[in-house]
Amino acid sequence: KLMTYIMATRFLTDYIDGDNYYKIKYPLHNLQRTRVQLTLLQDMEAQWDKMVHIIKKISK
Structure with a gap:
């Protein structure tokens, strides 16, 4: 769950900062x-x- 939350915050931060880190295909x-x-x-x-x-x- 933590990694999913971290990725959500990273994507949002990048969006707010102008999409500079992750490549985007549309605005x-x-x-x-x-x-x-x-x-x-x-x-x-x-x-x-x-x-x-x-x-x-499954781990037994």
Whole structure:
């Protein structure tokens, strides 16, 4: 979850700073990337218990 949050903040920071670090294909690309990462984070939160269960099951 932490890496997803970090990437969201990095994409947003780059968008605010003028898209200088990450290459973009269209003007709001980094803002869209931010939104995708935040949506992923919400989905991960909602499915966290299931994800942990699967990892425990396959790591036995």
